[in-house]
Amino acid sequence: xxxxxxxxxxxxxxxxxxxxxxxxxxxxxxxxxxxxxxxxxxxxxxxxxxxxxxxxxxxxxxxxxxxxxxxxxxxxxxxxxxxxxxxxxxxxxxxxxxxxxxxxxxxxxxxxxxxxxxxxxxxxxxxxxxxxxxxxxxxxxxxxxxxxxxxxxxxxxxxxxxxxxxxxxxxxxxxxxxxxxxxxxxxxxxxxxxxxxxxxxxxxxxxxxxxxxxxxxxxxxxxxxxxxxxxxxxxxxxxxxxxxxxxxxxxxxxxxxxxxxxxxxxxxxxxxxxxxxxxxxxxxxxxxxxxxxxxxxxxxxxxxxxxxxxxxxxxxxxxxxxxxxxxxxxxxxxxxxxxxxxxxxxxxxxxxxxxxxxxxxxxxxxxxxxxxxxxxxxxxxxxxxxxxxxxxxxxxxxxxxxxxxxxxxxxxxxxxxxxxxxxxxxxxxxxxxxxxxxxxxxxxxxxxxxxxxxxxxxxxxxxxxxxxxxxxxxxxxxxxxxxxxxxxxxxxxxxxxxxxxxxxxxxxxxxxxxxxxxxxxxxxxxxxxxxxxxxxxxxxxxxxxxxxxxxxxxxxxxxxxxxxxxxxxxxxxxxxxxxxxxxxxxxxxxxxxxxxxxxxxxxxxxxxxxxx
Numbered sequence: 001x002x003x004x005x006x007x008x009x010x011x012x013x014x015x016x017x018x019x020x021x022x023x024x025x026x027x028x029x030x031x032x033x034x035x036x037x038x039x040x041x042x043x044x045x046x047x048x049x050x051x052x053x054x055x056x057x058x059x060x061x062x063x064x065x066x067x068x069x070x071x072x073x074x075x076x077x078x079x080x081x082x083x084x085x086x087x088x089x090x091x092x093x094x095x096x097x098x099x100x101x102x103x104x105x106x107x108x109x110x111x112x113x114x115x116x117x118x119x120x121x122x123x124x125x126x127x128x129x130x131x132x133x134x135x136x137x138x139x140x141x142x143x144x145x146x147x148x149x150x151x152x153x154x155x156x157x158x159x160x161x162x163x164x165x166x167x168x169x170x171x172x173x174x175x176x177x178x179x180x181x182x183x184x185x186x187x188x189x190x191x192x193x194x195x196x197x198x199x200x201x202x203x204x205x206x207x208x209x210x211x212x213x214x215x216x217x218x219x220x221x222x223x224x225x226x227x228x229x230x231x232x233x234x235x236x237x238x239x240x241x242x243x244x245x246x247x248x249x250x251x252x253x254x255x256x257x258x259x260x261x262x263x264x265x266x267x268x269x270x271x272x273x274x275x276x277x278x279x280x281x282x283x284x285x286x287x288x289x290x291x292x293x294x295x296x297x298x299x300x301x302x303x304x305x306x307x308x309x310x311x312x313x314x315x316x317x318x319x320x321x322x323x324x325x326x327x328x329x330x331x332x333x334x335x336x337x338x339x340x341x342x343x344x345x346x347x348x349x350x351x352x353x354x355x356x357x358x359x360x361x362x363x364x365x366x367x368x369x370x371x372x373x374x375x376x377x378x379x380x381x382x383x384x385x386x387x388x389x390x391x392x393x394x395x396x397x398x399x400x401x402x403x404x405x406x407x408x409x410x411x412x413x414x415x416x417x418x419x420x421x422x423x424x425x426x427x428x429x430x431x432x433x434x435x436x437x438x439x440x441x442x443x444x445x446x447x448x449x450x451x452x453x454x455x456x457x458x459x460x461x462x463x464x465x466x467x468x469x470x471x472x473x474x475x476x477x478x479x480x481x482x483x484x485x486x487x488x489x490x491x492x493x494x495x496x497x498x499x500x501x502x503x504x505x506x507x508x509x510x511x512x513x514x515x516x517x518x519x520x521x522x523x524x525x526x527x528x529x530x531x532x533x534x535x536x537x538x539x540x541x542x543x544x545x546x547x548x549x550x551x552x553x554x555x556x557x558x559x560x561x562x563x564x565x566x567x568x569x570x571x572x573x574x575x576x577x578x579x580x581x582x583x584x585x586x587x588x589x590x591x592x593x594x595x596x597x598x599x600x601x602x603x604x605x606x607x608x609x610x611x612x
Contacts, residue, residue, distance in 0.1 A: 024410045127395075143181065
């Protein structure tokens with residue numbers, strides 16, 4: 001293998017597994033250390049730059065960072081029973097939002113108007129991120145929203161017991177208060193052509209996936225009054241149009257929307273609420289913690305049952321008939337087949353259908369120049385999010401199908417870069433490189449400016465509100481969040497994966513002291529060779545090909561140093577033990593370049609070229 005080029009940002013970026021897994025690439029260890037120092041405002045601002053909605057996401061994020069957390073791979077299972085638990089990254093994000101000081105004076109303001117106007121369709125997280133990134137550059141952004149208040153999905157689909165309205169209002173307010181952002185709520189866009197005729201220089205479509213899937217089985221029309229599409233029903237609850245539901249409720253579907261539906265129904269009068277899913281429990285799309293929360297509130301989840309018909313009497317729903325199925329695999333493909341058992345009739349007063357969402361673009365004329373594929377989705381460059389009509393861009397669920405809030409934010413950042421480059425006459429496919437800063441943490445010969453101790457605490461639990469109070473109101477927030485003391489202890493569980501072990505091969509005397517002291521046997525001195533072979537010849541075979549090896553240049557004996565980045569604890573023992581200083585601990589801060597950063601870099605480059 002060739003020596004690792006650590007000047008390329010992706011090597012150490014991938015080592016910071018949580019940041020690499022986050023669609024917005026939030027510098028997770030950086031803000032966790034700030035929380036440990038009780039610098040909550042600074043921690044919030046680190047988040048705000050990347051994910052825009054720390055208070056919202058600290059309560060509702062799908063947490064792609066946590067399954068990637070190194071702690072979940074290397075933690076001693078004897079400490080936590082049979083489970084290896086990642087750091088509670090998401091809930092620490094909420095800590096920054098809950099305990100920050102007033103940070104408004106540190107937020108950017110609108111730049112001088114540059115003469116360009118951008119329209120955003122939908123006031124969800126993708127559109128609001130576009131506005132936040134473009135306004136400092138001098139753009140005027142008009143955001144159109146059909147609902148009476150901004151927020152999109154986070155306003156209409158996430159219940160208030162998970163996400164209080166004041167948190168949404170605060171974080172949307174930070175964007176609007178920058179200036180040059182006009183929110184036109186209660187304004188439904190009916191025609192793309194008409195919107196373009198208003199003279200906007202670019203249009204961003206962040207309208208979400210607004211149509212819930214229906215179920216066409218016998219009895220659907222006859223019992224329609226008590227059969228509700230989940231996302232529409234949740235929106236009706238959010239705006240106070242629906243305040244009650246029947247005593248017996250069946251929720252169809254296995255995603256997070258189904259979990260929100262069943263827990264909401266429980267609070268609106270549903271005494272016998274159950275979730276029924278056609279697949280297996282482990283195959284459900286809902287996040288594991290969402291399922292746990294539902295079951296914690298006494299809501300059973302039943303699996304491998306396919307709805308066949310709705311039963312009704314005198315126009316009123318009486319129940320749902322289900323076929324019992326099982327999963328069988330043929331040629332690697334999974335099929336659900338009948339078990340042959342009798343159908344089951346589940347009695348109920350209301351049904352909530354949360355079986356998926358679809359995009360709907362009836363307002364975009366077929367001949368306006370925007371191409372759609374066979375599934376009705378816009379044909380886009382997935383990097384730039386630009387459509388076949390160059391001045392129109394898409395993001396969030398409207399772009400590539402339903403995902404989650406953090407993906408919508410990431411799309412907003414990417415689209416803002418594309419819009420700025422397009423309107424500046426630049427190639428939109430050329431993307432700005434991330435910012436990288438690699439700084440030694442050495443204070444003395446064996447002292448570091450970070451805490452390299454490894455906490456043996458198991459993951460701390462977030463306290464809940466009293467169950468009786470929580471289930472009695474749709475507005476009582478269930479999770480109370482960490483207090484500062486618990487947050488400090490949870491922050492200590494972070495392994496500081498952004499503090500990298502950097503090796504200087506010219507200083508190495510091959511004493512192997514670092515390999516001897518390494519607690520995970522991730523350092524080896526071996527003969528070089530092809531990567532598959534090399535991975536198997538290390539002190540501990542490197543089993544995860546998704547994480548790179550760190551390979552030195554050739555040493556004096558002809559061997560190379562190879563470190564398996566996958567299981568390194570970043571404890572610094574190798575650097576402390578090394579007699580020649582061949583190892584150093586260096587913090588790598590990797591920040592994604594957003595539209596304003598890219599524009600500033602372009603101006604600096606132009607000035608440098610002019611001066612030259």
